[in-house]
Amino acid sequence: MKDETLNLILTEKNNRNTIIVATDIISGEQLIISENNDSEINNKILLAAKNNIMHGKSEVLEIDSKKWFINISLPPLRLITIGAVHIAQPLAEIATISGYEVTIIDPRAAFANNQRFPDIKIMNDWPEEAINNIGIDNRTAVVTLTHDPKLDDSALNAVLKSNAFYIGSLGSKKTHNARIQRLKKSNFSDYEINRIHGPIGLDIGAKSPQEIAISIISEIISTRKKFEFNGDN
């Protein structure tokens, strides 16, 4: 692999772009596959790897009696957290370790700042506005942690109609039932409301903020794996 190729892969990944690298596993010849490249071999590989690209599945393919390893790097998974509360601190850490790009949204700059969340992207905007600016895709999980309907519902307004693969809201059964009633009044459908995991997290008896963070990330991972198992990416 050329230094140039390595640096290009890193740049594309950090810009949340999908990158496809084809490697001849016998000779080591390497190509970046792109729809903007019009070479014959590029187009042959694009065609042969159509299904792989659609499903994000890396694989060795035989093309013109050469064995090409088609390595498809999808953009990193994302976790968007509404509320820079105590639980958000261990959650941001464990989600980062698990490979998620974490963004914290909270208009209260006293809570949401890089002193409390080193190296984490912070947005001090109103949740609905911030979420609409980010743009939610099916590689994004969203959790609301504030307990404050003004903030949590603002986020849910933007998220319930999105493609987020996971939506979770912190709160007891009672809090969650109240949330459901409010969302119904705002004309969300049962299907949309049922997308919310609430009370949030896998039931591991979590009590401390750290334990609750682990239960939340476990539920996100479990939801993600089921999603991928169904052939989505």
Place this chain on the structure above:
Amino acid sequence: MKQFDEILHKAALWRKNNKSVALATVVSTWGSSPRPVGSQMAISENLDIHGSVSGGCIEGSVISAAQEIMKTGVPKLLKYGVSNTEAWEVGLTCGGKVEVFVEKIGDND
């Protein structure tokens, strides 16, 4: 800023410090192999290691191949599995099979 590919990021840092670097990538698996296709491990000439290509069963063998590949610049496809004659030395205890492509990073220097 956080890097989204720690392994390649490490490899790029080593290259910036003018180290020889090899990259091992799992390209095929059969049966119950521990790490999925696309898993990577970067190895520097100082034997700094980042990432993995198995649960630890074949890394030793991959690293010694990588040292050779760093010198010659010639990539190699390594095959591991129970049916392999090498299985007695380095095989996958889980009974799976795996192919690992190892290449040098950097223009031949």
